[in-house]
Amino acid sequence: MIPPRFDISPDQIARVVATFYAAVRQHPGLGPVFAAHVTDWPAHEEKIARFWRNAILHERVYDGNPLAAHRDAGNVRPPMFEVWLGLFDSVLKLELPAEAAAQWSALAHRIGAGLRYGLLDNDRPGPPSLR
Numbered sequence: 154m155i156p157p158r159f160d161i162s163p164d165q166i167a168r169v170v171a172t173f174y175a176a177v178r179q180h181p182g183l184g185p186v187f188a189a190h191v192t193d194w195p196a197h198e199e200k201i202a203r204f205w206r207n208a209i210l211h212e213r214v215y216d217g218n219p220l221a222a223h224r225d226a227g228n229v230r231p232p233m234f235e236v237w238l239g240l241f242d243s244v245l246k247l248e249l250p251a252e253a254a255a256q257w258s259a260l261a262h263r264i265g266a267g268l269r270y271g272l273l274d275n276d277r278p279g280p281p282s283l284r
Contacts, residue, residue: 155211159256163206165249169257170202173244182236186228208260219264220271234269238262 174194177183191197200217207215223229241261245254 157210159253161209161253166205167202169244169248170198172248173241174198176240189228190226220268223268231269231272234265238265
């Protein structure tokens with residue numbers, strides 16, 4: 154069994170996810186982007202909590218494809234990740250001890266960078282750049 158990346162409980166993960174999405178729904182820039190796709194917030198939050206339990210605790214409870222989901226949304230743009238991560242960081246600092254918040258933030262920023270990079274070609278017409 155692979156040990157967790159850092160010390161955090163499933164309940165803490167669920168609380169961070171719920172607090173974050175409550176903030177997202179109120180955010181003038183992110184709220185409409187999510188509202189265009191999420192009709193069942195509890196189900197969405199549970200799915201994202203499973204994503205984080207998989208990423209942090211190495212539980213095999215998530216089988217989605219985040220890059221495909223963000224690409225398929227059609228209204229997610231690379232610059233949104235900076236806003237998303239800023240909001241996420243503020244929730245982490247509010248909800249968690251400093252060390253766990255910093256470790257989760259670092260992981261979220263790495264994942265966010267990968268997603269942002271994966272969306273870059275969506276902003277250009279024509280075939281993707283292979284450079």
